[in-house]
Amino acid sequence: MPDVILGIDVGGTTISAGLVSPEGEIIAQAEAPTHQAGPGSALPTLGSLVARLLAQAGAEGHRVVGLGAGVPGAVDAEQGIVGEDVQNVPELAGRSLAAELRAASSLPAFIDNDVNVLALGEWRFGAGRGANSLVLLAVGTGVGGGIILDGRLARGASGYGGELGHIPINFDGRHCFCGGRGCLKTYVSGPDIATEARQRVKEQKDSLLLALAGGDPANITAARVFRAAAEGDQLATSLVDEVCQALGAGIATVVNGLNPEVVLVSGGVAQSLKPLEAAIVGWARRYAFARALARTRIAVVPLDKRASVRGGAALFLCETDRSREAPK
Amino acid sequence: MPDVILGIDVGGTTISAGLVSPEGEIIAQAEAPTHQAGPGSALPTLGSLVARLLAQAGAEGHRVVGLGAGVPGAVDAEQGIVGEDVQNVPELAGRSLAAELRAASSLPAFIDNDVNVLALGEWRFGAGRGANSLVLLAVGTGVGGGIILDGRLARGASGYGGELGHIPINFDGRHCFCGGRGCLKTYVSGPDIATEARQRVKEQKDSLLLALAGGDPANITAARVFRAAAEGDQLATSLVDEVCQALGAGIATVVNGLNPEVVLVSGGVAQSLKPLEAAIVGWARRYAFARALARTRIAVVPLDKRASVRGGAALFLCETDRSREAPK
Numbered sequence: 001m002p003d004v005i006l007g008i009d010v011g012g013t014t015i016s017a018g019l020v021s022p023e024g025e026i027i028a029q030a031e032a033p034t035h036q037a038g039p040g041s042a043l044p045t046l047g048s049l050v051a052r053l054l055a056q057a058g059a060e061g062h063r064v065v066g067l068g069a070g071v072p073g074a075v076d077a078e079q080g081i082v083g084e085d086v087q088n089v090p091e092l093a094g095r096s097l098a099a100e101l102r103a104a105s106s107l108p109a110f111i112d113n114d115v116n117v118l119a120l121g122e123w124r125f126g127a128g129r130g131a132n133s134l135v136l137l138a139v140g141t142g143v144g145g146g147i148i149l150d151g152r153l154a155r156g157a158s159g160y161g162g163e164l165g166h167i168p169i170n171f172d173g174r175h176c177f178c179g180g181r182g183c184l185k186t187y188v189s190g191p192d193i194a195t196e197a198r199q200r201v202k203e204q205k206d207s208l209l210l211a212l213a214g215g216d217p218a219n220i221t222a223a224r225v226f227r228a229a230a231e232g233d234q235l236a237t238s239l240v241d242e243v244c245q246a247l248g249a250g251i252a253t254v255v256n257g258l259n260p261e262v263v264l265v266s267g268g269v270a271q272s273l274k275p276l277e278a279a280i281v282g283w284a285r286r287y288a289f290a291r292a293l294a295r296t297r298i299a300v301v302p303l304d305k306r307a308s309v310r311g312g313a314a315l316f317l318c319e320t321d322r323s324r325e326a327p328k
Numbered sequence: 329m330p331d332v333i334l335g336i337d338v339g340g341t342t343i344s345a346g347l348v349s350p351e352g353e354i355i356a357q358a359e360a361p362t363h364q365a366g367p368g369s370a371l372p373t374l375g376s377l378v379a380r381l382l383a384q385a386g387a388e389g390h391r392v393v394g395l396g397a398g399v400p401g402a403v404d405a406e407q408g409i410v411g412e413d414v415q416n417v418p419e420l421a422g423r424s425l426a427a428e429l430r431a432a433s434s435l436p437a438f439i440d441n442d443v444n445v446l447a448l449g450e451w452r453f454g455a456g457r458g459a460n461s462l463v464l465l466a467v468g469t470g471v472g473g474g475i476i477l478d479g480r481l482a483r484g485a486s487g488y489g490g491e492l493g494h495i496p497i498n499f500d501g502r503h504c505f506c507g508g509r510g511c512l513k514t515y516v517s518g519p520d521i522a523t524e525a526r527q528r529v530k531e532q533k534d535s536l537l538l539a540l541a542g543g544d545p546a547n548i549t550a551a552r553v554f555r556a557a558a559e560g561d562q563l564a565t566s567l568v569d570e571v572c573q574a575l576g577a578g579i580a581t582v583v584n585g586l587n588p589e590v591v592l593v594s595g596g597v598a599q600s601l602k603p604l605e606a607a608i609v610g611w612a613r614r615y616a617f618a619r620a621l622a623r624t625r626i627a628v629v630p631l632d633k634r635a636s637v638r639g640g641a642a643l644f645l646c647e648t649d650r651s652r653e654a655p656k
Contacts, residue, residue: 147585154482157588160620166617168497170510171497173498178617182577259485286508287509289488289494292484295485
């Protein structure tokens with residue numbers, strides 16, 4: 001009876017779950033809208049997805065050995081408690097979610113921040129396989145990070161390790177909702193790219209970007225900015241180059257600070273960034289030490305939900321490996 | 329016969345060495361100008377200091393169990409090889425210094441980057457004692473960093489881990505000798521503070537700072553900038569506040585990125601920064617997540633050579649603890 005792991009990604013819109021082999025193969029997958037039963041209903045949704053996949057595993061003759069789940073925001077991974085800052089799924093704030101998942105499934109269960117989980121998945125099964133150290137930047141609606149050094153997540157003293165979206169890359173720069181200034185996020189997140197573009201089209205009403213948005217700045221999205229740039233629109237090209245520059249500076253901070261073997265850019269915006277990989281690496285080269293960068297592989301890896309589900313499985317495997325290595 | 333460790337700091341100007349108890353007490357100390365026997369003579373100087381302290385240990389009935397040394401630049405700590413970029417002591421570039429020290433002393437010997445070693449010393453014996461994670465920023469002629477997470481140095485894939493002087497905190501900012509732009513170093517290192525002040529006095533010839541420098545901008549030093557600021561000079565006050573702001577942004581990068589328990593500012597400029605500790609922490613608070621910062625203790629710790637010598641001993645102790653924990 002082959003062993004499988006239940007990997008889960010709790011997102012603000014969708015909860016995805018899957019049965020994952022120890023080699024990272026997804027054997028079955030299911031998902032549901034996070035709040036399908038109304039606001040505050042993430043937990044019943046999660047519970048029914050877990051039950052459904054456990055039943056499927058049983059029916060198909062798989063033994064489920066444990067589960068791992070990624071949730072938004074800071075997480076006390078050791079205690080299995082969701083942080084107080086969890087956006088989009090506020091009903092999880094402060095909950096002992098690992099214990100609840102253990103109770104619901106009768107299985108060992110672990111939780112961690114969703115970007116940490118994604119980083120573990122890419123490190124164990126994906127684009128960073130075999131590396132000793134890896135940093136993943138997830139660029140989407142927000143910007144998060146996951147840092148793996150010497151095979152361990154750098155979770156930090158209170159679960160904020162890897163909040164790379166809020167490192168100041170321009171200390172006199174744009175104001176950020178977090179209270180800081182010049183945060184990496186304010187230059188590269190999807191909504192920030194769209195906001196900046198909306199400002200700029202006011203001065204350049206003949207831009208292709210505005211045409212792509214049907215003439216209404218409110219319809220400008222990051223995806224349309226990238227599309228307009230690909231078609232040669234000057235405003236969009238200049239803005240996209242600034243996005244690449246800011247990302248390059250953020251990557252250089254990671255490279256000079258931590259000198260990891262692999263830096264991955266993932267998240268919802270990564271699909272649009274993939275054709276710009278060479279430009280991003282070029283900007284990183286302008287800011288980073290050549291000798292440090294020489295040992296670093298930088299790649300843009302478009303996100304799919306399978307990566308997050310595999311990440312949940314990787315979390316379970318890493319936690320159990322670690323407890324074997326150093327029992328408490 | 330009490331055990332002691334030989335701790336060494338190889339600087340561009342001075343080599344310091346000492347016998348250190350396993351509790352961090354310095355029992356004997358010696359130093360010599362690095363190039364006392366002429367350019368390129370660091371190795372004989374080092375050899376004679378080692379021999380002198382070993383003889384003293386023997387005479388005083390101490391058993392020396394091993395040695396640890398900090399050297400400038402990137403170091404391959406695992407192989408014990410000095411990097412190619414070692415400024416100030418170029419004769420060490422590429423040398424298997426750990427093996428040479430082992431051969432000269434018949435003792436187990438370890439080397440690492442000098443700021444990593446300083447961080448280990450503060451973590452094991454000093455201001456960061458007992459912390460699980462610590463980041464040290466050494467602000468002097470240059471700016472370096474040492475990162476300890478979960479009790480281990482983050483050395484990086486090629487020994488460049490912790491090069492926090494070259495993280496871009498202003499991606500369109502000042503040009504740096506490293507080829508980057510807006511590196512933290514360009515705002516806070518001693519020479520950069522002096523260079524900026526020399527520019528600014530051109531516009532403000534009645535400043536106290538210029539008087540303190542005897543009317544000659546060439547005599548402006550960082551120490552004089554801090555002194556003029558303390559005496560209320562407007563130009564110097566404004567520049568010093570910018571130094572604190574840049575340091576705050578650098579510290580926030582560390583806090584949001586790694587969420588360590590302790591951040592220390594040390595190095596040659598730390599003496600001048602000590603009275604500004606509250607201002608630096610205030611700026612860090614502007615850029616960092618409050619919840620991450622809430623668990624971080626930030627302190628300015630003026631450098632003395634004893635700290636570096638103790639660091640060498642800490643390196644030896646950490647390396648031997650680690651090899652006991654996970655023999656290769």
